[in-house]
Amino acid sequence: MxxxxxxxxxxxxxxxxxxxxxxxxxxxxxxxxxxxxxxxxxxxxxxxxxxxxxxxxxxxxxxxxxxxxxxxxxxxxxxxxxxxxxxxxxxxxxxxDTTFHARFSTKARTYLYKIINRRAPLTVDMKLAYHVPLPLDVTSMNEAAKYLIGHHDFTSFRASECQALSPKKTLEQAEFKQSNNLIEFHTRSKSFLHHQVRNMVGTLCLVGVGKWQPKDIQIALLAKNRKAAGPTAPPDGLYLREIIY
Amino acid sequence: MxxxxxxxxxxxxxxxxxxxxxxxxxxxxxxxxxxxxxxxxxxxxxxxxxxxxxxxxxxxxxxxxxxxxxxxxxxxxxxxxxxxxxxxxxxxxxxxDTTFHARFSTKARTYLYKIINRRAPLTVDMKLAYHVPLPLDVTSMNEAAKYLIGHHDFTSFRASECQALSPKKTLEQAEFKQSNNLIEFHTRSKSFLHHQVRNMVGTLCLVGVGKWQPKDIQIALLAKNRKAAGPTAPPDGLYLREIIY
The missing domain is CATH 3.30.70.580 (Pseudouridine synthase I, catalytic domain, N-terminal subdomain)
Known part of the structure; x- marks a missing residue:
């Protein structure tokens, strides 16, 4: 077959x-x-x-x-x-080949998260990006994101309903790129926990608006407690970009 | 007031x-x-x-x-x-100031026309771009677009219901930029005839798919006859970008 x-x-x-x-x-x-x-x-x-x-x-x-x-x-x-x-x-x-399996053969997954950073509501990007009206400092967000790269216990960024056997994952990329009011977050890992990307973005936005210092991300990570991290960013901005085999 | x-x-x-x-x-x-x-x-x-x-x-x-x-x-x-x-x-x-008038004070208008050039139907870009499944040769399209730049009688690219007093316009920019399967057409003029941008794009796509040679655009322009040019590209890809005062 x-x-x-x-x-x-x-x-x-x-x-x-x-x-x-x-x-x-x-x-x-x-x-x-x-x-x-x-x-x-x-x-x-x-x-x-x-x-x-x-x-x-x-x-x-x-x-x-x-x-x-x-x-x-x-x-x-x-x-x-x-x-x-x-x-x-x-x-x-x-x-x-029947040895190929869409899930089990996956070597890495990349996600894109799109933020539109401006005061005015979205029109053509509605439901296709996360609207953040407060100004975001992308330099601080990138500084904070670096603490997430590498092999960590991501319990603080894991949805309560997550079914993964282990909360330990190796994040290979976590980086924001800005072009005018469009901010794109690029991330890559072999696999992600449930809501992990949205929880990372929601928390990194706390750094972006100045409520958190970049180092606070590391404190949240080490707490291994979902309550130590920030809110879940909405699904609108999240794109499963590429599956690498 | x-x-x-x-x-x-x-x-x-x-x-x-x-x-x-x-x-x-x-x-x-x-x-x-x-x-x-x-x-x-x-x-x-x-x-x-x-x-x-x-x-x-x-x-x-x-x-x-x-x-x-x-x-x-x-x-x-x-x-x-x-x-x-x-x-x-x-x-x-x-x-x-009351001397400002949104229409009469306009010095120039710029439009963007977005084309997605790939076989597969659109999803996130549906209604936001023109889907062209046949491969487009952007180099030829840019060669053809150059014939449109300058002061011309644009009757061949004018909708029959157009109410402008004169079909003569000065096109300041007409240029395609490609990034993977996204093709963006950038154009600028003091003013445009009704459907002018969509008629130019529809006709330039005939060049892109190889049905027309770049020089055929000039023949269509000089004919001063709407029937001499190509079809009207759909509204989906058209964005009024900026009004310059």
Missing amino acids: PRYKFIIEYNGSAYHGWQYQENLPTIQGEIESAIFKITQESIRLQVSGRTDAGVHALGQVAHADINKLMDPFRLTYGLNHFLTNKGISILSTETC | PRYKFIIEYNGSAYHGWQYQENLPTIQGEIESAIFKITQESIRLQVSGRTDAGVHALGQVAHADINKLMDPFRLTYGLNHFLTNKGISILSTETC
């Missing part, structure tokens, strides 16, 4: 996250429904990393074993036909 | 254009309604340039004479409160 690997882009605004839920719109549900329309097979997609409600993806990866042998190019075209105007797009499809 | 100058950003997707129309959602209608809620005055906004249905603005300018004297900062805040979740944002308000 051929295994297909899909690279997927989506606007998460209208969805209750990636994971299939009966009677609720989800990305997984929409794609599995499109696959059924083409193949008449009820398959379950395996994904690299589930995303929460409102979170977007520029390069999500999923795989599926489908009985029907199809030209990957035609399969992409057919899926996108059934996904028209749903804010979900199959960027590419390829057949792959 | 104080005159107020507003700089406005909006997502045009949900609107029947700038201009007030009874019983239809328009940008002007929404802002005038917000002004009424604050001042109980029924005023008419004067705008630098009307935009069509689906066209966006990053720096539209309008003015209004309002009896009530208000702090511009508080007025901005109040208007944005009543514009919440409408995809319209007042970036700034200032009082200005």
Whole structure:
């Protein structure tokens, strides 16, 4: 049975996250429904990393074993036909070895978090970025972010419902880049805890507005207590950017 | 009576254009309604340039004479409160001399036209960019765009319903910039004919896909006949960027 690997882009605004839920719109549900329309097979997609409600993806990866042998190019075209105007797009499809697993073969994941830093409310970026009206000091935020890079216990940045076996992760990148009022946070790790990126961004914004000093991030990290860190930034600004295999 | 100058950003997707129309959602209608809620005055906004249905603005300018004297900062805040979740944002308000007129004082206008050039349908950029699935050759498009720069009769790129007195305009800039699959067209002129930017982009895309040679743009221009040029590109990719006074 051929295994297909899909690279997927989506606007998460209208969805209750990636994971299939009966009677609720989800990305997984929409794609599995499109696959059924083409193949008449009820398959379950395996994904690299589930995303929460409102979170977007520029390069999500999923795989599926489908009985029907199809030209990957035609399969992409057919899926996108059934996904028209749903804010979900199959960027590419390829057949792959059955040793490939979208989740377990992942070597690293990168996320982008977009902030628009200005007083006026958002229009074209609404639901696509986090609106922060107070001026952010990106230099301080980058100084603080450096304390998070490396191998740490990230309990302070972990959602209570997180199901990971260990709170220890190795953060390879955590860096803000500014261009006028657009601030982009780039981060990379083999894997992330639930809400980890949004909790890191929410806390780093405390540094950005001057409520915290950069060093306070290290204190929060070492506390290994979610209450020691700052709020969870909204899903709007978060993009699963790339899965590296 | 104080005159107020507003700089406005909006997502045009949900609107029947700038201009007030009874019983239809328009940008002007929404802002005038917000002004009424604050001042109980029924005023008419004067705008630098009307935009069509689906066209966006990053720096539209309008003015209004309002009896009530208000702090511009508080007025901005109040208007944005009543514009919440409408995809319209007042970036700034200032009082200005009554010799200032949003339309007649305009020295130049700049537009941005965003194209996403890839096979896969759009998700996060849906309604915010023009999706062109065939590969575009930006070098040829820029070569062609040069023929449009300068003082010309733009009849070939003018909508039949255009009300301008003369089809002659001086185009100061017409240039494509590419970054991966994002192609941005930058153009500047004292004023544009109705649909001029969209007709130029639609025609330049014929060059981009190889159906036309760059020199064919000059032939179309000299024909002074709308039928000699290419199709009108969709409103989705068009942004009124800046009004220069």
